[in-house]
Amino acid sequence: MPIEILMPALSPTMTEGNLAKWLKKEGDVVKAGQVIAEIETDKATMEVEAVDEGVIGKILIAEGSQGVAVNSVIALLLADGEDKKAIEAYKPKVVEVKKEAAAEAPASAKGPGEGTSNQPKALSAAPVFVLPPSVSKSPAPVHQVQSGGHFKASPLAKRIAKDEGVDLSNVQGTGPHGRIVRADVELAKKSGGTSGRVARNPNEITAVPNNNMRKVIAKRLLESKQYVPHFYLTIDCNIDKLLDVRQDLNDTAPVHDGKPAYKLSVNDMIIKAVAKALKKVPNANASWTDEAIMLYNNVDVSIAVAIDGGLITPIVRNADQKTLPAISSEMKDLAVRAKQGKLAPEEFQGGGFSISNLGMFGIKNFSAIINPPQSCILAVGAGELRPVVIDGKVVVANMVTFTLSCDHRVVDGAVGAQFLGSFKEYIERPVTMLI
Numbered sequence: 202m203p204i205e206i207l208m209p210a211l212s213p214t215m216t217e218g219n220l221a222k223w224l225k226k227e228g229d230v231v232k233a234g235q236v237i238a239e240i241e242t243d244k245a246t247m248e249v250e251a252v253d254e255g256v257i258g259k260i261l262i263a264e265g266s267q268g269v270a271v272n273s274v275i276a277l278l279l280a281d282g283e284d285k286k287a288i289e290a291y292k293p294k295v296v297e298v299k300k301e302a303a304a305e306a307p308a309s310a311k312g313p314g315e316g317t318s319n320q321p322k323a324l325s326a327a328p329v330f331v332l333p334p335s336v337s338k339s340p341a342p343v344h345q346v347q348s349g350g351h352f353k354a355s356p357l358a359k360r361i362a363k364d365e366g367v368d369l370s371n372v373q374g375t376g377p378h379g380r381i382v383r384a385d386v387e388l389a390k391k392s393g394g395t396s397g398r399v400a401r402n403p404n405e406i407t408a409v410p411n412n413n414m415r416k417v418i419a420k421r422l423l424e425s426k427q428y429v430p431h432f433y434l435t436i437d438c439n440i441d442k443l444l445d446v447r448q449d450l451n452d453t454a455p456v457h458d459g460k461p462a463y464k465l466s467v468n469d470m471i472i473k474a475v476a477k478a479l480k481k482v483p484n485a486n487a488s489w490t491d492e493a494i495m496l497y498n499n500v501d502v503s504i505a506v507a508i509d510g511g512l513i514t515p516i517v518r519n520a521d522q523k524t525l526p527a528i529s530s531e532m533k534d535l536a537v538r539a540k541q542g543k544l545a546p547e548e549f550q551g552g553g554f555s556i557s558n559l560g561m562f563g564i565k566n567f568s569a570i571i572n573p574p575q576s577c578i579l580a581v582g583a584g585e586l587r588p589v590v591i592d593g594k595v596v597v598a599n600m601v602t603f604t605l606s607c608d609h610r611v612v613d614g615a616v617g618a619q620f621l622g623s624f625k626e627y628i629e630r631p632v633t634m635l636i
Contacts, residue, residue, distance in 0.1 A: 204278040354381035414511035430609040463526040474627035476520035485620040488574040503552035566602040576608040
């Protein structure tokens with residue numbers, strides 16, 4: 202009896218994945234622990250190790266296959282002494298994601314208070330999207346010149362072009378399907394025989410298929426806005442002192458091999474300030490369940506990182522206990538490996554609080570969507586010079602707007618305000634982070 206090699210669940214929320222690459226071929230001998238394939242999950246590309254020893258008898262799922270359901274048989278392994286005759290009579294089971302999704306639909310449709318928890322299952326089977334006929338296929342490009350040298354133009358446009366001596370071959374039509382209309386000819390006459398208009402692409406829409414990550418992000422954020430009662434608190438912080446302390450720390454960094462040992466960013470200091478504030482206001486470091494509010498005993502901060510095709514939130518664990526250089530080094534490593542798709546599941550799953558920073562894109566302020574099961578996410582805007590009143594005088598200072606999104610079931614207004622007050626203290630008196 203051949204041994205089944207199954208599509209593994211590489212994370213608790215994974216229901217399907219893409220079989221990116223086979224590292225072994227039929228007839229190869231494998232040992233337990235050897236890497237045999239690479240699987241693309243919704244967040245990263247992971248290596249799959251063999252559990253048993255034997256010979257690859259048959260590969261059932263070709264590399265490059267997408268949407269392979271978890272626990273589907275992807276290959277058969279022949280044990281010692283078995284031959285290929287054992288494979289001929291074998292009928293592998295097939296796991297269909299769509300059926301699983303349909304079975305889970307009634308459960309996910311329950312409202313608050315129904316079932317054991319009103320928090321929906323995170324990442325149940327990915328929904329199936331059907332593109333409308335208008336975008337499922339790109340229409341063939343439309344050319345103005347037809348057979349016989351004739352142009353697609355309205356009769357009126359043709360008559361005006363003939364009367365005014367305008368060559369239609371130099372006119373770009375702006376009517377339906379590139380048709381030349383009267384306005385095109387009149388504009389061409391004014392501009393010396395050419396339309397001078399921006400050409401309209403006849404392919405009105407380009408359909409970009411959603412990858413697994415984008416589907417999962419869409420599902421999670423929809424569930425968050427449907428089931429999590431968001432409310433928002435905003436505060437402005439003066440970062441003049443923070444910028445000075447950052448500069449001093451970077452200027453005094455030890456040098457190794459001609460390079461400074463670290464280069465702190467404002468984001469590194471925000472992570473530290475968040476961690477210290479969570480330690481001071483632990484009720485903001487929590488999650489909701491129907492039975493109890495779960496208070497996290499460790500301060501693990503998730504940071505949103507944009508990658509190709511989506512978003513991922515690597516975690517700086519025990520950030521309250523780490524030095525700024527340690528946070529900076531770890532964050533740089535996590536961000537690089539996130540963009541390469543090389544994070545391990547434990548490096549982006551979990552966390553008790555999230556930070557989303559769009560300041561580098563010039564965004565002044567925004568409200569982020571909570572990442573369940575967390576209860577808070579801090580949106581960071583861009584630093585900018587603003588007039589502020591200090592000691593009764595109007596001065597110019599570097600200011601940043603921070604917006605805290607809270608799950609009102611866990612973090613009410615008072616707790617959210619306490620957290621932001623503590624956070625503001627660390628940001629505006631950054632030396633307190635170093636104690």
